[in-house]
Amino acid sequence: MLRIGAWGAGSVAVAAAGALTWRSVDGGVFAAGTGPAYEPWSLPAPSGPRDLVHAAILAANAHNTQPWIFRVEPDRIDVFADGTRTIGTIDPLLREQQISLGCALENLLTVAPLAGLRATPTLLPDPSDPGHVARVDLAPTARTASPLADAIPSRHTDRAAYLAERPVSDAALKRYRDAAEGAGVSLLWLADDDERRAFGDLTVRATEAIIADPDQAADDHRWYRSEWRDIQRLRDGVTIDASGQPAFIRTVAKIFPTTREQNHDGWLRGTRDTQVPTAAAFGALVVPDGHDPAARLAAGRAYQRLHLMATADGIAMQPLCQIPERVDREESAGLDPHFTRELADLVPAGHAIMTFRIGHPTVAAPPSPRRAVEDVLADAQSRSGEPDTAY
Ligand SMILES: Cc1cc2nc3c(=O)[nH]c(=O)nc-3n(C[C@H](O)[C@H](O)[C@H](O)COP(=O)(O)O)c2cc1C
Structure with a gap:
């Protein structure tokens, strides 16, 4: 029988506390939002084309994959x-x-006037290369400030609870809808009780379907970063800090890294019990x-613009795309188009290609990691091999 006396118990406790402290430091418990992975959020006053790229990489993007490469010349990006x-x-x-690339393009164009540059985009300029998503011609102009450019470094996806009893005003929802329409995209609000219940239920079921699909579950988890040193090394992916979970759960998850199943269980609970309601x-x-x-690029530009407007207004947003992800899965794998039909019932006209939630925040949303500007420039890519832009 193992016996631990008072002295022995004390030693074990000290050793355990030491191990816990070490894991806390090693897991980044005390370092949220710090280190090289978060440095890009300090956006200098823009003055040239490279600073436009710096603003672009701070855009929303799916799973924080940062799927972009920029080629920068003095008068063109x-x-x-x-x-x-x-x-x-x-x-x-x-x-x-492609929506993510539209988001990056919107940040780039939004910050250009602040840098004294007139930016004129041409979408998909090369019909033989669908991976060449935009050419942006630059010319000098007077510097112009804008609240949306100012919002770029403080826009973060907010996955935490919103103030359940506080609606976003009709006037604000209309302003956001008009802005999307200005970008050539329709914005449908699902705001009454029945609409919210129907969309919320379908989102929870789509989350369950993704978790139950071995390929989707594995591909989703691949971009999940639980280790602090991976976050600082890879500077991408979705982190515990940005998960929207309460502080205590985030701390525990950093000290005792979770399995894929635990992670997906937390995702489902967060979606069902916090984000949707x-x-x-x-x-x-x-x-x-x-x-x-x-x-798709237009939808990305519209989403980014809306999120910058919401940030400037002190309103929180989070893309919530499980339903369209299941719709695409059904199409590509030839599955019964179950979610496709249900989404079409909710949004009868056109194709809902991006879905999100909005509300008043309860906490300050934290930043997600970003790779450095020099790591996303075309010359950096050619140093490590040709950029693979093939679709
Ligand atoms: C097309 C697209 C789909 C996204 N889908 C989701 C989603 O379903 N759930 C979610 O929590 N975040 C989603 N996001 C948000 C990204 O995960 C987020 O932008 C990324 O992690 C970077 O974080 P940031 O927006 O705070 O800078 C999506 C973003 C884009 C552009």
Whole structure:
């Protein structure tokens, strides 16, 4: 029988406390939002094309894959998809990748006037290369400040609870809808009780379906970063700090890293018990043809613009895309189009290619890691091999 006396128990306690402290430090418990992975959030006052790229990399992007490459010249920036940074069966049609590139393009264009540059985009300039998503011609102009450019470094995806009893005003929802329409995309709000219940139930069922699908579950988990040193080394992916979980659970998850099953269980619970029930409204960005790359880029530009507007207004947003991810999975794997039909019931006209929640925040949303500007420039890619922009 193992016996531990008072002295022995004390030693064990000291050793355990030491191990816990070591794991706390090693797991980044006391270092949230610090280190090289978070440095890009300090955005200098922009003055040249490279600073436009710096703003672009702070955009929302699916699973924080950062699927972009930029080629920078004094009077021009070319934006390419990085075909190596995909989410597999979560995004089999590359819808989310192209929306993410649209988000980056919107940040780039939003900050240009602040840098004294007039930026003129041409979408998909090379018909023989669908991975070449935009060419942006630059010319000097007077510097102009804008609240949306100022919001770029403080925009973060907020996965925590929102103030359940506080709606977002009709006036704000209308302003956001008008802004999306200005970007060529329809925005449908699902804000009354029945609509919210129907969208919320379908989102929870889509989350369950992703977790139950071995390929989607594995591809989703691949971009989950639980180790602090991976976050600082890879500077991408979805982190515990940005999960929206309460502080105590985040701390425990950093000290005792979770398995895929535990992680997905937490995701389902967070979706079902926190994110869905506290949303003031759900939004769907709708385009006539969800397969059209130009429409996907436009939807990304619209989403990013809305999120910057919301940030400037002190309002929280989170993409909630489990339903469209199941819709794409059904199409690419030839499954029964169950979620496709149910989404079409909710959004009868057009194609809902991006869905999200909105509400008043309860906490300050934390930043997610970002790779450095020099790591996403075309010359950096060619140093480590040719950029793979093939679709
Ligand atoms: C097309 C697209 C789909 C996304 N889907 C989800 C989602 O379903 N759930 C979620 O929590 N975040 C989603 N996000 C948000 C990204 O995970 C987030 O932008 C990324 O992790 C970077 O974090 P940041 O927005 O705070 O900078 C999505 C973003 C984009 C552009």
